[in-house]
Amino acid sequence: MAQSNFIDYVKICSRSGHGGAGSAHLHRDKRTAMGGPDGGDGGRGGHIILRGNSQLWTLLHLQYRKHVIAENGQNGGPSHSTGAQGKDDVLEVPLGTIARNAETGEFMCEITEDGQEIILTPGGRGGLGNAHFKSPTNQTPRYAQPGEDGREEWVILELKLLADVGLVGFPNAGKSTLLSVVSAAKPKIANYAFTTLEPNLGVVAYRDYRSFVMADIPGIIEGASEGKGLGLRFLRHIERNSMLLFMISCDSPDIAEEYKILVNELETYNPELLDKKRILAITKSDMIDDELEAEMRETLPKDIPTVFISSMTQKNITQLKDMIWSALNS
Template sequence: MTEGNFVDYIKIHVNSGKGGKGSTHLRREKAVAKGGPDGGDGGRGGHVIIRGDKNYWTLFHLKFKQHVRATHGGDGGKQTSTGHDGEDAIIEVPLGTVVRDSETNEILKEITENAEEFIVAEGGMGGKGNAHFKTSTNQTPRYSQPGIDGQEKSITLELKVLADVGLVGFPNAGKSTLLSVITAAKPKIADYEFTTLKPNLGIVKYRDFKSFVVADIPGIIEGAAEGKGLGYRFLRHIERNSTLLFLVPADADDIKEAYEILVDELRRYNPELLDKSRLIAISKSDMLDDELKAELDEELKTAFNETPYLYISSVAQTGLQELKDKLWESVSFDKTKAEN
C-alpha cells in the first residue's frame, strides 16, 4: 500500500431516512359501504450504520464520499398494510476506527470487531395509520401520523492502526529504513525530517511460518502531545500497538535524553501507553565500534531503567534477527496475556 493511498481521517455528513406517513384510508368495498378506518402504518426510515470490515486497512475508499444518505420509509396503505422500511446505508470501515461527532468531538463508538455494527444515525419512525385512532366515539377518524424526520449529523472517522508493534522515534531516526529491511513494505525514504507523513504497515515473516505486523509511525517531535508537528495525527496510532519499539539513532547528541523525550511525549498524550511492552533499538549502530558500545552500555543500563535494548543497523543488516526474536517474544507474550 502506498503512502498516498493510506487515509486515516475522514469527515462525512450523514442523513438517515424519514419515516413514512400513516394512511387515512377508509375501508370501502361493494358489500361494505362504511367499513371504518383501515389505514396502515408508515415504514421506518433507513439507518446509517457503521460496520467493521477486516478486509479494509485504510479509509481510502471513503475519501471522496462526503455525504451518505439512507432512503425514506414508505407510506402506509389500505387494509392496514405497513409501508416498506427505508434501505439502510452501510459505511464499512477498517477495524480500529473511532467514530466521533464532528461538532462536539465526542467519541460515539470504537469499531474493533469484524462485522460489528453501530447505528450512527437512526431512521425516523413511521407514522401510525388511522386504524389506530378508532374509538367508540370516533368511528371514522380521518387523520393519521406523519413520519418522524431522520437524523442529520456530521461525523469524523479516525483510524487507529491495528499493528502488533509500533515504531516510535524522532524524524529521520531510521524507522522507514528498518521497516523496508525486515518487511516487504516500501515506505518513502529520504534524509530529511517527516519523510513519513502517514503510517506504513509491514508484515514481518518469522520462523515456522509465524508473522507479526509492524507500523512505522510518523516521527515524534518535542511538543507533539500539544499538537506540534504532526501531533495527534500519529500519536493515536500508537494506542493500538501491543509493543512499542523505540528507535534512537547512535549519532544522537544524547541517547538517554532522546529516549526520555519520546517517553515524556507518550506520557503527556496518554499515560496508559507507558504500560505497553517496550524495547529500545539503537539504530545506525554500524557507526559504533566495540569500545564505544562498551562505554555506552555502562551509561544505558541505568538510563533505560531496565528496559531491554539492543544495537541494530538496517544498512549493515546487523542485529536484525535478534530484534525479530525479541519482538516476537514480546508480541506473543502480550497475546497470551490478553487471552488469559
C-alpha cells in the same frame, strides 16, 4: 507535492431517512360501503451504518463524500399495507475507525472487527396506521401517526491504526528501513527529516508461520504533543498498538536524553501510553565496533530491554523479533 493516499480523518454530514406516515384509510369496496380502518404503518427511514472492512486501511474513499443521506421510508397504504423501509446507507470503514460527534466531541462508536456493523445515525420510525387506533368507542378513527423525522448530525470519523508494534522515534531513526527489511512493506526511504509523511503497516513473518503487524509512525519531534511537526497528527495511531518499539540512532549525541524526550511526548499526549510494553532498539549499529557498543550500553536507560541492531547488515534482527514476540505474548 503529491497528494497523500492515507486519509485518517474525515468529517461528514450524516442524515438518516424520515419514517413514512401511517395511513388513515377506511376500507371501501363494492360489497362494503362503510368498512373499518385498514390503514397500514409507515416504513422505517434508512439508517446510516458503519461496517468494518479489513481490506481497507484508509478513509480516502470518504474524503470527498461530505453528505451521506439515507432514503426516507414509504407511507403506509390501504388493506394494512406497510410502507417500504428506506434503504440504509452503509459506509465501509477500516478497522480501528472511531466516530465522534463533531459539535460536542462525544464518542459515538468504534469499529474493530471485520464485518462488524454499527448504526451511526438511526432512521426515523414509521408512523402507525389508523387500524391501531380502533376502539369500542372509536370504530372509525380518521387519523394516523406521522413518521418520525430522521436525524442529521455532523460526524468525525477518525482512524487509529490497529497494529501489534508501533515504531516510535525521531526522524531518520531508521524506522522505515527496519519495516522494509522485516516485512513486505515498501515505505519511502530517504536521508532527510520527515521522509515518512503517513503511517505504513507491514506484516512481519516470525517462526513457525506466525506473524505480527508493525506500524511505522511518522517521526516525532520535541513538542509534537503541543502540535509541532507531524507528530501530533499521528500520535493517536500509537494508542492502538499493543507495544512500542523505541528506535534511536547510535550516532545520537545523547541516547538517554532522546529516549527521555520521546517518553515525555507520549506522556504529555496520553499518559496511558506509558503502560504499554517497550523495547529500545539502537539502530545503525554497523557503524560502531564492539568496544564502543559496550561503552554506550553503560549510558543507556536501565528500565527498558535494549538491543543494538542494523537493518543494513541484519545484525540482531532475529533477536529483535524474538524480543517483540516474547513481549507480545507475555
